[in-house]
Amino acid sequence: MRSRPAKSWIGLAFAASLFLAAIILVVRGADVHGTNAALFATGRLQFLWFWAAYAGGPLTTLFGATFLPLKQRGRELGLAFAAALIVHLGLVSWRCWIGAVPTVAVFLRFGAAAALTILLAILSFGNLHELLGPKSWKLLRIIGMNYILYVFLVDFQNPLERGIILYLPFSVMAAAAALLQLAAWGVQLRSARTAV
Numbered sequence: 001m002r003s004r005p006a007k008s009w010i011g012l013a014f015a016a017s018l019f020l021a022a023i024i025l026v027v028r029g030a031d032v033h034g035t036n037a038a039l040f041a042t043g044r045l046q047f048l049w050f051w052a053a054y055a056g057g058p059l060t061t062l063f064g065a066t067f068l069p070l071k072q073r074g075r076e077l078g079l080a081f082a083a084a085l086i087v088h089l090g091l092v093s094w095r096c097w098i099g100a101v102p103t104v105a106v107f108l109r110f111g112a113a114a115a116l117t118i119l120l121a122i123l124s125f126g127n128l129h130e131l132l133g134p135k136s137w138k139l140l141r142i143i144g145m146n147y148i149l150y151v152f153l154v155d156f157q158n159p160l161e162r163g164i165i166l167y168l169p170f171s172v173m174a175a176a177a178a179l180l181q182l183a184a185w186g187v188q189l190r191s192a193r194t195a196v
Helices: 006-028 032-063 065-072 074-097 104-123 134-155 164-195
Strands: none
Touching: 006 032, 006 074, 032 065, 032 074, 032 134, 032 164, 065 074, 074 104, 104 134, 134 164
């Protein structure tokens, strides 16, 4: 099976998010309530792209080659997440334009995650990441991806209060991603110790 080039993943994710947002805004209206509904939906869609990019490595470490295709497409899935984020940020801009500006805390937390996403995406093209060197690039990816996961975890907290059907599946997926990563690091640490 041939892998799709990155531009196909980017186009697919962007188009899917844009289509989803457009349908919701047409049906629910472009006011605050309709925009919030579109933000909710595009946020969940982009989380699915992020989750696949984040969990591919740990799943392969823990469960073997079955998940290798997911790991091998980590960059493309990450770029798909970044493309979906562009639509989401457009909706945030629209929400601000119509007068429903989020709090400063929300802007700082989510803005940092968006900035890290964009930085990681830009540095993944060509050889730009080589400007940082291999250790710094790896550190930036680890910090960036885990901070983004943290922001999703915060966003998905209290699924019982905010609607179990709407939030619980994403809360479980976010927590599972963190646990998978911790378990994978444990396996890698144990392997490194036994190799010495």
